[in-house]
Amino acid sequence: MTDYKPQQLDAKWQNRWTASGAFEVDIDPTRPKFYCLEMFAYPSGHAHVGHVRNYIIGDVMARMKRMRGFNVLHPFGWDAFGLPAENAAIKTGTHPEKSTLDNIAHMKGQLQRLGISYAWGREIATCLPEYYHFNQWIFLKMFERGLAYRRRSTVNWCPSCQTVLANEQVIDGACWRCGSVVVQRDLEQWFLRITQYADELLAGLETLTQWPDKVVVMQRNWIGRSEGARVKFPVVGVREAPGTPGDEIEVFTTRIDTIYGANFILLAPEHPMVDRFVAESPDPAALRAQAATFRALDREARLTGTIDKEGFDTGRTAINPFSGQDIPIWVANFVLADYGTGAIMAVPAHDQRDFDFARKYALPITVVVQAGETTPDPATMSEASVAYGRLVHSGEYSGEAAPAVMARMIADAEERGTGVGEVQYRLKDWGISRQRYWGTPIPIVYCETDGVVPVPLEDLPVRLPMVAAFTGRGDSPLAQVPEFVNVSCPRCGGPARRETDTMDTFVDSSWYFLRFCDPTNGTLPFDPVAAAYWMPVDFYSGGVEHAILHLLYSRFFTRVLRDVGLVRFDEPFTRLLTQGMVLKDGAVMSKSKGNVVDPDTMLAKYGADALRLYVMFVAPPEKEVEWSDAGLEGSFRFLLRAWRIADHWGPVVRQAGNSGTAGFADLTEPERALRRKTHETIKRVTADIEERVHLNTAVSSLMELVNELYAFSESTPHGIPARGDAPAGRIDRPEIVAVAREAVEALVVLISPFAPHTAEELWESLGHTGGLAAAPWPAFDPDVAKAAEVVVPVQINGKVRGRFSARADASEDDLRAAALADATVQQHIGGKTVVKVLVAKGPLVSVVVK
């Protein structure tokens, strides 16, 4: 008996794979391709088992697909720019490049020790000029097309990270990275015009049939399309300050059909007209103070979730363009400045928020939609009334169906010039400027005469200088490097100054999957031919935390690159799997919590395969799991058990020569049972990996096969491993050897995606040369899986009351007769009348009695 020494096997096979370049690939038009990708890693220093789970999921898929004959691209890389490295530099003085490259080296070692089958020859790191060169290239292409633009705007500023955050990076008013309260600042920023693709990004979601619903829905909500109308309400001068003729307030509404019930206008505190109305009011100081309070409160509100609806009267009125009514203009703290027009028409009768506001300030309420026979009385209403039904008090539109009449009302508004149909999005353009060092320099120069000038493509990359001082101050560290800042204008040669902000690191990850297709290209981000072969990614897995940010940006970049002419598809990721996290003591693993499980510790104890197998077996890949040392031990024991049985049969199988179909002619029932189990396992493992990605059930069916092998072994003279090293008897039935060989070989191949080192060693010991790479994935034979005789359950009124044995090819009539003849069944039927007897596939007989 050969001892199972996993650590030695790990090293042996990892070295062989590396030496032979086993996982390196090239374009091969003769074979179907399969691009398997896990979200690349931020090189934080150490990968814990939570990270590693994702890589193992991808590796199982990649290894399996390889054996199924696909040309598999399975690359890995590093999302290597980012704040932690820079923050560490501020603290310790270590240059981010050094700490990042050191971290990469360590983590790469960790992944290699796990035997993940990456094409390391294609490894990329986004912090290297060879990569970020093309961040700049893509940026310039966007600039050319008006998709990258600069504007002054109020931005989300994290006072702790000292940088700007995208809307997507603000979670409940706090920084996504450090949790600090985000404040607003006015800065000149670069934006990417993702909104131009809003409709396309939304429509494309329909084609993502192999994405989790949850992610599709999250993206749909994030894009937040709503159809409605922009309507003009002329401002009239009343009381102290007459309005200037032509002044009007535009509102956005999705329910123009309720406009006769628009009893007042509400402005966001930041609305541009607020300051004017305040200034012109009889008591400007008081109103100004109120407006200021609201503006501050509005930010707070994002943190707490809800605020009391408050507002104040501007003292002005506007004309409802449909009813002609003069309605008051108020300022309200719950109206958002950055959505729609920053102003709304309030319809208190049919909108709860407006209703609450009207009640609080005793503003009028007009019901304009009624669902039933009677019109609700505003005086007695306790909440807003439903807005679906028939219009009332709506002039010429009274009696029409709401909201169906909207189209007509929008058309009428357009004709009269008082409104226009409009679509609004929640999605905003993507601000990418960061006032930090460790990122891609934005390739722009500001010239005194030529203004904003893009760096010519041939001058790329704009290299990040190796500045020494990291201050952590709010201005970009690059601004303090005169050699970097001071340049001559590429257009006129005159004095100019470089942009000193760097790009959001999400730019880096928005196209890295394309770079893997052609990672060393020096003139283009990638060769379009290579991308046409490999892309789109067939299987992409990663954390659900990237459901919006990374995945939406990647979809956006892919479309831009399509329009630039580099790719010819819309969607980069065909199938998406969002893997669940690994918890320890009920919490997400993190260094600060001190609950990190280090894969290397587990490797030292059990080897890579036990860890791989455990992580795949413990739960379906999408589910969160709680780490368990006992569970890992269980998987190790299973590997031992599999090793022993394969090792036990090894000499016998090897002696019998290569696999073939000979020897399956005349089998006994135990032999037949093992064959059946073998083929059931082939079928199940194949489908569980390839189709369902239920890796846990794939492992459990392998366990069943091992159990069956033990049971089978016990029934043969050869015995089972525990009963002694030497076979107990001579095997004189070639059928025994044939079915055992088939089972053992299938086991070794099927388990290899999960436990590649163990499988390679066993495969070799079974007399095969060339490694598992040359081994074909076993084929399922449906005829073998069929049993000659089956046990047929009999249900009486839905409950199983008996069972009998029948030939598998028995006719339905025979089954019915046999079922009724069964003694137990007869007993249950008793004196009742048999109404119906039906045979379902299985087979199963169902008897209905009364």
Place this chain on the structure above:
RNA sequence: GCGGAAGUGGCGGAAUGGCAGACGCACCAGCUUGAGGGGCUGGCGGGGGCAACCCCGUGGAGGUUCGAGUCCUCUCUUCCGCACCA
């Protein structure tokens, strides 16, 4: 509030509308062993019975069906995402 996912043994989890609890963990027993935290075999939802078997059981209540963990309606709970989005 809107949207999504999910509720099954002590635990992780299995079940194209067809024998609920596969597989594993934990636990129990027997065997093996010098010994064991190793190995092998068996047991393991609840209740009843000497037994064959019987009754109950997939958060709850209805329904569809010969048959429901699975489909439909309502409801409760948990997790996740979005949220004064006009």
